[in-house]
Amino acid sequence: MKRSLSIAAAAALFTLALAGTSQAADAMADTYGNTVVVTDASGAAVKYFFNADKTFTAALPDKTPAKGTWTSDDKQICVTVAEPAALANGGKAVCSPLDAHKVGDSWSSTNSAGQTAKITIVAGRS
Numbered sequence: 001m002k003r004s005l006s007i008a009a010a011a012a013l014f015t016l017a018l019a020g021t022s023q024a025a026d027a028m029a030d031t032y033g034n035t036v037v038v039t040d041a042s043g044a045a046v047k048y049f050f051n052a053d054k055t056f057t058a059a060l061p062d063k064t065p066a067k068g069t070w071t072s073d074d075k076q077i078c079v080t081v082a083e084p085a086a087l088a089n090g091g092k093a094v095c096s097p098l099d100a101h102k103v104g105d106s107w108s109s110t111n112s113a114g115q116t117a118k119i120t121i122v123a124g125r126s
Contacts, residue, residue, distance in 0.1 A: 027073075027077075027098055028052075028072055028077070030101075030102055030103055030121060031121065032050060032052050033124070033125065034103055034121055034122060034123055035047050035048070035049060035121070035122040035123075035125055036049075036050065036119065036121055036122075037119070037120045037122055038117050038118075038119050039117055039118045039119075039120075040116075041116060044061040045061055046059070046061065047059040050070060054069050054071060055067065055068070055070070056068055056069070056070055056079065064084065065083075066083060066087060067081075067082055067083050068080050068082040069082065071093070072098065075098060076095045076096060076097050076098055077098055078094065078095040079093060079095075080092070080093040080094075101119075101121060102121065103122070103123050104122075104123065105121055106118060106120040107119055
């Protein structure tokens with residue numbers, strides 16, 4: 001089954017939340033308990049649900065569930081997909097830069113392959 005926006009492609013487009021915090025603060029704090037939506041030009045969207053324990057779950061455009069782990073520092077977030085195995089990228093992380101955004105913000109991001117997506121942080125888990 002073809003997915004127009006794979007979780008790896010979405011992760012490569014994903015740019016997220018420093019929200020004006022210092023380096024010592026948790027750069028991902030604004031995402032816990034909220035939904036990060038990454039939508040490609042065709043309208044296909046991946047919903048990410050990040051947890052403070054460095055795990056995430058996601059819903060692919062066809063509603064297929066995904067899960068994995070993430071790491072971050074003051075410069076980037078790296079997402080590693082564990083399941084489904086077909087999207088796990090051999091256990092390799094996909095990293096993207098962090099930018100300052102808060103719940104309710106929407107912005108566009110373009111990855112190194114020239115793919116552009118709209119990213120939105122939505123209040124709550126939807």
